[in-house]
Amino acid sequence: MDRRVAIVGIGQTRYETGKTESLDEIAFEAASKALADAGITRDEVDNVVIAASDQLDGRPISSMTLACPAGGYLKDEVKASDDGTLAVVLACLRLLSGVFHTSLVVSWCKCSEVPTAKVTNLSFDPFFHRDLGLNHINALSFQVNSYLSRYPISEWVPAKIVVKNRANAMGNPYAHLVEEVSLEEVVQSPIVCPPLRQLHLPLECDGACALVLTTRERVRLTTQKPVWISGLGWAMDSYYLGERDLHQLSSVAKAARQAYQRAGIKKPIDEIDVAEINELSAYHEIMAYEALDFCTPGEGYKLVEEGSTELTGKIPVNPSGGALAASPLFAAGLVRIAEAALQVRGDAGERQVTGVRTALAASCYGICAQGSSVFILSQES
Amino acid sequence: MMKEKRELVSVPGKWDISFNYAAGKTVSHFLAQIRDNGRILGMKCAKCHRVMVPPRSFCERCFVPAEDWVELGDEGVVEAFTIVHDVFEGSPPPPYAIAYVKLDGADTALANFVDGLDLSDISEATQRLKIGARVKVEFASRREGRITDFKYRIIG
Numbered sequence A: 001m002d003r004r005v006a007i008v009g010i011g012q013t014r015y016e017t018g019k020t021e022s023l024d025e026i027a028f029e030a031a032s033k034a035l036a037d038a039g040i041t042r043d044e045v046d047n048v049v050i051a052a053s054d055q056l057d058g059r060p061i062s063s064m065t066l067a068c069p070a071g072g073y074l075k076d077e078v079k080a081s082d083d084g085t086l087a088v089v090l091a092c093l094r095l096l097s098g099v100f101h102t103s104l105v106v107s108w109c110k111c112s113e114v115p116t117a118k119v120t121n122l123s124f125d126p127f128f129h130r131d132l133g134l135n136h137i138n139a140l141s142f143q144v145n146s147y148l149s150r151y152p153i154s155e156w157v158p159a160k161i162v163v164k165n166r167a168n169a170m171g172n173p174y175a176h177l178v179e180e181v182s183l184e185e186v187v188q189s190p191i192v193c194p195p196l197r198q199l200h201l202p203l204e205c206d207g208a209c210a211l212v213l214t215t216r217e218r219v220r221l222t223t224q225k226p227v228w229i230s231g232l233g234w235a236m237d238s239y240y241l242g243e244r245d246l247h248q249l250s251s252v253a254k255a256a257r258q259a260y261q262r263a264g265i266k267k268p269i270d271e272i273d274v275a276e277i278n279e280l281s282a283y284h285e286i287m288a289y290e291a292l293d294f295c296t297p298g299e300g301y302k303l304v305e306e307g308s309t310e311l312t313g314k315i316p317v318n319p320s321g322g323a324l325a326a327s328p329l330f331a332a333g334l335v336r337i338a339e340a341a342l343q344v345r346g347d348a349g350e351r352q353v354t355g356v357r358t359a360l361a362a363s364c365y366g367i368c369a370q371g372s373s374v375f376i377l378s379q380e381s
Numbered sequence B: 001m002m003k004e005k006r007e008l009v010s011v012p013g014k015w016d017i018s019f020n021y022a023a024g025k026t027v028s029h030f031l032a033q034i035r036d037n038g039r040i041l042g043m044k045c046a047k048c049h050r051v052m053v054p055p056r057s058f059c060e061r062c063f064v065p066a067e068d069w070v071e072l073g074d075e076g077v078v079e080a081f082t083i084v085h086d087v088f089e090g091s092p093p094p095p096y097a098i099a100y101v102k103l104d105g106a107d108t109a110l111a112n113f114v115d116g117l118d119l120s121d122i123s124e125a126t127q128r129l130k131i132g133a134r135v136k137v138e139f140a141s142r143r144e145g146r147i148t149d150f151k152y153r154i155i156g
Ligand SMILES: [Zn+2]
Pocket: B045, B046, B047, B048, B049, B050, B059, B060, B061, B062, B063
């Protein structure tokens, strides 16, 4: 058996706030677009892997109502109650097992239907943390303050990230937030938890994303240019923030090392042409540069100042606009893989980076990036 | 077919479910010691010798059971902090400050609210509440065996 998996279909809804379609309608939309993009029908799919949050969906075991809208009718279906990228990990493993041949991966989230921070507060344990009112946003500044205490960078550096990602999103027809912002607007935006301001944070919204994955043997049955998953890694840090090295993204670094090793990447900044990163904040994008070994720890600001991660830079990051322009929370990581795959195919339209052969997609999930997964996508198998 | 204006409906929902979370022997003892004696205990791993707080009945790194209680000091050092200025449903009304503090004798940091800071002035607050600042544990006079039975206060 040839141990390679390719992305052969990509489907995305528009990412916007207050979508009036129901959850099953957006799952269906993304899944059918992915099948159409692959040039296959649901009949060619032998398993469906979905990823979503029951609490954010407001439906315990949401796959009960959503498996079939996602393409699972009378098929093998499994769900990861976790980040969308983990559905891709799971699908890859299933395909590599030889038991399955073509997977439909679907993830969704409608942030506008629920106070997301109230939900993530409930993710904390009831004994030590929940009573403190912690959530996925106010906990981020533990990390940012820890980073700044070690590497005191100027507030203009993360502001540049926001300006970059917002400007990039102008070329992304799926990103609902198509307003550019200035550096001044970023540093003057309302304070959330210092130093984090409103514009430093992801714009939570609604949307669904789907991919069709298949094996080398089945690629010829699709009409799409295959994008090969040449490396992947995933890792989990401790839940207890008081036990973690908060000034760095340890899970990202661990996942990246695995992905680079599998893909044979030695010098990421020279070998990767474009990256899509699920940035938990503008500061986290800088921390991710370091964890992904684009630069040494503490030097992320230099890449920003040199413009290396801008659309025309050495290693453009988030040409789609990233999570700062549109984040359907649990699906936001899968969107990064979809966007990186479009870059490799040369199908990214206005946001296309020239000459992409190898792309990286990274997701951070859980409180303060407890978990991370990293994918290397390439044209060649 | 005649064109008609279609109405879009959304239906409200609310989860109202009660839970009873068993704390286990270790966490129960920790919370009871806070309530009854105003003492904060850590749990030492016999293998890596880390003193963990919150305490657990095992060390997740060495993956062995842990059972050596260690009494921690009532002072410590700020390892990380957040000062919250925005309103979040399910969280206290802002502003409030939360710090992870490595109590004297512990190897991990424990989170709790920080009291006695003027949080309306951000630069003033971050001058005092910073990584490395020393804090003291202040217990409430009426305690109920919850983490909120104490707060931190910056000293020096
Ligand atoms: Zn240990």
